[in-house]
Amino acid sequence: MSALPLQRMKWTYTVMGHHGSCLSAVGRPWILYWQPNSGTAINSQILTEVYQCVESMNATKGGRWKTSITLYKVILRDPNAPAEYARDFLGISLNEQPNKHYFILRGSRVVVEADSTILTIMEKLQSYKSRLSLFFEGIQYQIGDFQLRVGKVVLSHSENLKGIVMEVEYMPISSVEKSRQIMEEFLDIWQETLSKKSLPGHFVHNEANFADYGLADHYTSQHTAVQYVLVMGHLIAAVRG
Amino acid sequence: MECVVQGIIETQHVEALEILLQGLCGVPKQRLRIHELCLKSGPNLGVVASEVRLLCDLEQAEPSWTVKHIGGAMRGAGAEQLSVLVRTTVESKVSRNALRFFYGLGYKLDYELLRVGFAFTFERGARITVAVTSVNKMPKLHATDEAVPVTPGIQLVEVTSPAAADNYTDVVAAISSFCEHLAPLLHLSKPGVPTGVVATAAAAAASLMSNGSGTTL
Numbered sequence: 001m002s003a004l005p006l007q008r009m010k011w012t013y014t015v016m017g018h019h020g021s022c023l024s025a026v027g028r029p030w031i032l033y034w035q036p037n038s039g040t041a042i043n044s045q046i047l048t049e050v051y052q053c054v055e056s057m058n059a060t061k062g063g064r065w066k067t068s069i070t071l072y073k074v075i076l077r078d079p080n081a082p083a084e085y086a087r088d089f090l091g092i093s094l095n096e097q098p099n100k101h102y103f104i105l106r107g108s109r110v111v112v113e114a115d116s117t118i119l120t121i122m123e124k125l126q127s128y129k130s131r132l133s134l135f136f137e138g139i140q141y142q143i144g145d146f147q148l149r150v151g152k153v154v155l156s157h158s159e160n161l162k163g164i165v166m167e168v169e170y171m172p173i174s175s176v177e178k179s180r181q182i183m184e185e186f187l188d189i190w191q192e193t194l195s196k197k198s199l200p201g202h203f204v205h206n207e208a209n210f211a212d213y214g215l216a217d218h219y220t221s222q223h224t225a226v227q228y229v230l231v232m233g234h235l236i237a238a239v240r241g
Numbered sequence: 242m243e244c245v246v247q248g249i250i251e252t253q254h255v256e257a258l259e260i261l262l263q264g265l266c267g268v269p270k271q272r273l274r275i276h277e278l279c280l281k282s283g284p285n286l287g288v289v290a291s292e293v294r295l296l297c298d299l300e301q302a303e304p305s306w307t308v309k310h311i312g313g314a315m316r317g318a319g320a321e322q323l324s325v326l327v328r329t330t331v332e333s334k335v336s337r338n339a340l341r342f343f344y345g346l347g348y349k350l351d352y353e354l355l356r357v358g359f360a361f362t363f364e365r366g367a368r369i370t371v372a373v374t375s376v377n378k379m380p381k382l383h384a385t386d387e388a389v390p391v392t393p394g395i396q397l398v399e400v401t402s403p404a405a406a407d408n409y410t411d412v413v414a415a416i417s418s419f420c421e422h423l424a425p426l427l428h429l430s431k432p433g434v435p436t437g438v439v440a441t442a443a444a445a446a447a448s449l450m451s452n453g454s455g456t457t458l
Contacts, residue, residue: 074347076285083285085347105345112342114308118333121310127287127346214338222336 028219029169032203040200062140073131102225163235246429257446266363280348355388366415
């Protein structure tokens with residue numbers, strides 16, 4: 001890697017890495033997904049190259065991480081009779097909240113956080129069942145005040161690669177707005193570093209409209225759950241496209 | 242899983258009951274103000290019709306929500322001989338938009354209540370909670386400030402304790418033993434089994450009130 005990006009990164013760590021006060025150990029992650037170039041397909045070699053790129057940035061390698069999304073399907077006693085139910089009902093288990101579970105109703109823009117025992121309650125209600133699950137899993141890294149999670153997206157019971165994601169979190173600031181500039185500058189450096197590998201695609205970040213879900217500016221795990229669902233939507237659209 | 246017994250007491254004797262409980266339990270009382278919403282699955286939703294309860298603790302500075310599922314009671318000859326109901330329950334803390342979430346799933350509000358009173362939670366062979374509450378209904382949807390008693394002059398007493406498959410008999414014994422101390426004031430039995438007020442309640446209450454606050458036993 002050339003000296004210039006390293007110098008920029010050092011500047012980033014030194015100036016932006018100490019920007020603002022350290023409010024808590026929770027940052028405000030951006031979740032990016034890999035968008036293949038038109039006419040190309042995603043493959044494991046791209047994932048390998050992405051890992052190598054992260055590791056070339058003097059990242060400290062951490063442990064593994066895993067987040068999952070489950071799509072639910074309604075159970076109707078009579079499929080031909082009318083009923084009111086949720087058509088876009090998702091459950092999310094986040095890596096950083098092992099004792100919590102999140103549900104999202106995409107149609108009505110509702111996100112709830114609950115103890116994991118909510119899953120036992122939902123099983124007992126027998127009104128919805130799991131249709132399929134997506135696993136987001138990979139390796140965690142630390143670069144200065146930034147935490148990165150890079151990983152693959154696969155369906156449960158399958159190793160076929162459905163996507164590649166990267167979660168970037170600037171740990172000292174949990175405000176969505178205050179962290180924006182810092183994140184954008186870090187990602188500029190990242191994209192520039194990755195572009196040298198001439199991979200057939202690039203990472204995309206789409207801003208989630210958290211206000212639609214009634215979420216405030218102060219970042220929480222509910223925001224992360226909403227982001228993952230948004231990414232899942234893009235991945236599904238990409239596969240169908 | 243939990244073990245439960247219930248009974249009723251006249252409101253005029255609640256203060257005496259509180260004195261008795263304070264003496265028996267030796268712990269501070271907790272105030273209760275819980276908005277309980279009972280939701281039922283809409284038509285055709287689910288394998289069978291289902292119910293779930295949302296409990297909003299209004300006593301906290303920031304109201305907190307819990308989802309509770311109450312399952313079927315333990316069955317069989319052994320269970321019928323128990324003086325305490327043993328049933329499955331599952332609870333989960335949930336964020337404040339839980340009602341909107343369950344509406345979105347197709348659940349409907351069946352009824353709502355406001356329970357106001359107090360509770361004591363203590364260890365006595367099991368972790369036992371005695372809750373004494375007036376059960377109130379709301380004339381308008383969610384109007385907790387306008388709630389009025391369902392049965393004026395009568396309050397509900399519930400004694401509950403969490404249990405597991407391998408210890409419920411011990412928990413049943415602990416509850417039964419504790420309830421004997423309350424016998425002069427009220428009779429406790431399985432939910433759904435009518436009890437009525439106890440004939441000795443007035444005399445027992447007068448005795449407790451004349452003695453003042455009891456000593457911890």
